[in-house]
Amino acid sequence: MANSANDRAGPGAGESGATETFNMSFTLNGAPVSRRVPLDARLLDVLRYDCACPGTKEGCGEGECGACSVILDGLLVNSCLVPAFQAAGRVVTTVESVAADVASALNVTGTSQCGACTPGIVMSIRWLLERPEIASNVDLREFLSGNLCRCTGYDGVVAGAEAALTLRGIPMRGVARPGPGDRGGSRP
Numbered sequence: 001m002a003n004s005a006n007d008r009a010g011p012g013a014g015e016s017g018a019t020e021t022f023n024m025s026f027t028l029n030g031a032p033v034s035r036r037v038p039l040d041a042r043l044l045d046v047l048r049y050d051c052a053c054p055g056t057k058e059g060c061g062e063g064e065c066g067a068c069s070v071i072l073d074g075l076l077v078n079s080c081l082v083p084a085f086q087a088a089g090r091v092v093t094t095v096e097s098v099a100a101d102v103a104s105a106l107n108v109t110g111t112s113q114c115g116a117c118t119p120g121i122v123m124s125i126r127w128l129l130e131r132p133e134i135a136s137n138v139d140l141r142e143f144l145s146g147n148l149c150r151c152t153g154y155d156g157v158v159a160g161a162e163a164a165l166t167l168r169g170i171p172m173r174g175v176a177r178p179g180p181g182d183r184g185g186s187r188p
């Protein structure tokens, strides 16, 4: 497994085998960072291996599971699909930024079992917490449909989201539909 920009040699490697790199500056969890990374690096790898933010997980690696979710300039994105250079000069927020009280609210409701999906789900909920108007009216199961969880059946995940919204004083008017146990699926 690649551990740093110097270890990774992908399609950006030149004829000599050396990987072309560029200097990338951006804001990460409120602090300015600058890293020299491969030209073809994914944002996911830069966060994990170059910026000491291993909380962002890789599940499918192809945009299907949401485990790698981060917030990029206010947008919830799958970092496995984002070329790192697209984050240059922008603001990136990862699961390491989640407030302790929100993490506690999520933790006591069975939100997580194996934990593979958890950072992505936490980031989806974090995005929602910053948008009370949307949070108040959204169907949480539908909202979380971009985060694949094979363990929980989503009841704990939705309960965790509700606990976090309540913690922030956000009223819930959205409808929580029946869980996948009623439909036989692994999506909400």
Ligand code: FES
Binding pocket: 057, 058, 059, 060, 061, 062, 063, 064, 065, 066, 067, 068, 069, 078, 079, 080, 081
């Ligand atoms: S690892 Fe990025 S969406 Fe699955």
Ligand code: FES
Binding pocket: 111, 112, 113, 114, 115, 116, 117, 118, 148, 149, 150, 151, 152
């Ligand atoms: S807790 Fe295991 S995939 Fe969600």
